[in-house]
Amino acid sequence: MESNEREIPVLYLVVPCYNEEEIIEKTAQVMSDKLRRLINEGKIKSGSKVMFVNDGSRDNTLKLLHQISKTDVIFSVISLAGNYGHQSAILAGMMMARKYADIVVTIDADLQQDIEALDKFIDSYMNGSEIVYGVRNDRHSDGFFKKSTATAYYKLMHLLGSNVITNHADYRLMSQKALNALAEYQETNLFLRGLIPTMGFPSDVVYFDVKEREAGHSKYTLSKMLTLAMDGITSMSVRPLRMIAGLGFIVSLFSIAMCIFSLVDWAGGNTVPGYTTSIIVSLMMGGITLFSLGILGEYIGKIYMETKKRPRYIIDTFVWKDEKEDS
Ligand code: UDP
Ligand code: MG
Secondary structure, three states: OHHHHHOOEEEEEEEEEEEOOHHHHHHHHHHHHHHHHHOOOOOOOOOOEEEEEEEOOOOOOOHHHHHHHHOOEEEEEEEEEOOHHHHHHHHHHEEEEOOOOOEEEEOOOOEEEEEEHHHHHHHHHOOOOOOEEEOOOOOOOOOHHHHHHHHHHHHHHHHOOOOOOOOOOEEEEEEEEHHHOOOOOOOOOHHHHHHHHOOOOOOEEEEOEOOOOOOOOOOOHHHHHHHHHHHHHHHHOOHHHHHHHHHHHHHHHHHHHHHHHHHHHHHHHOOOHHHHHHHHHHHHHHHHHHHHHHHHHHHHHHHHEEEEEEEOOEEEEEEEHHHHOOO
16 A cells, blocks of 8 residues: 555664774674665665764774764764763664654674675565664674573573563664654663554564674673673563562471471470581571572662663763754
8 A cells, every 4th residue: 555655764873892802893884875776776765874983982992983974974972971871872762763763773893794685674664664673693693601591591581471582682673663662661660672563553574694893892791791681580570579479488398397297296205406407498598588688688679770760771872963954
């Protein structure tokens, strides 16, 4: 039907950058070339842009980004006031880009995610998807550690009630409509990969190949990875709390049985020394109690942060030029 057909969209690529000085110039080249090709092929409108989000880099990234943005109006640069982390950086980019773009694709700065997959993302949007998830074909470029931790992580996430899409890591298209809906979510603890699938909307998956990082090194340290994993679980699901309650119930049943057993033993007159049993029971109870308190604490911490309603990011500077000003 003619009236249902979508217009050719304005596309913004949102690219979070944290200490990416080694690769950022190449990234800018590759991404702007790709956008130009898409414009020439009539797949996206001119006026489409690459929007970099500098996430408080401590190296020369911001300086390079400002130089790059002077060479071509296709580049726009948001610089955050500090390092807010990958999730907040892409949120900042998406929230800015939705003011100008019909569709926004978030993609890492390290060129690991195959940019040629953009064609498939756009096709899917033209066919009616509001959200398109990029899913990696395999993990051959990852080391053993990253591969096994990632696999275990997705298993755990599903087990604990978070509906993340396996092997999808924020390489994603969202339409302006979907982004406007996302803007309604005011939560401080942002876990986009878990949140976005809960929104609804017609969505789709496209597969892409992952390459080796061409320069620089992973900015996801083990501690950042663990934080993301923990946030992913506790900001999407209360199942761990239920599991504690379940555990408590089982331990209670067990302790009632033990009480009866000990009383009967005592009545029978054979009170054994029972040192080992006491030690095991008290250590186990201590361990379980502390572990449960820790999980409770994690949720209370989340509530604490939510009640503050702090801004999720602060924009320091913003560079954006209209096509027409180009001369
Ligand atoms: N990144 C960010 N803020 C951070 C950490 C990372 O904006 O605190 C960006 C980084 O510049 C890159 C993307 O997030 O564009 C993914 O990071 P990286 O490639 O280091 O992670 P990996 O691919 O190893 O999971
Ligand atoms: Mg990477």
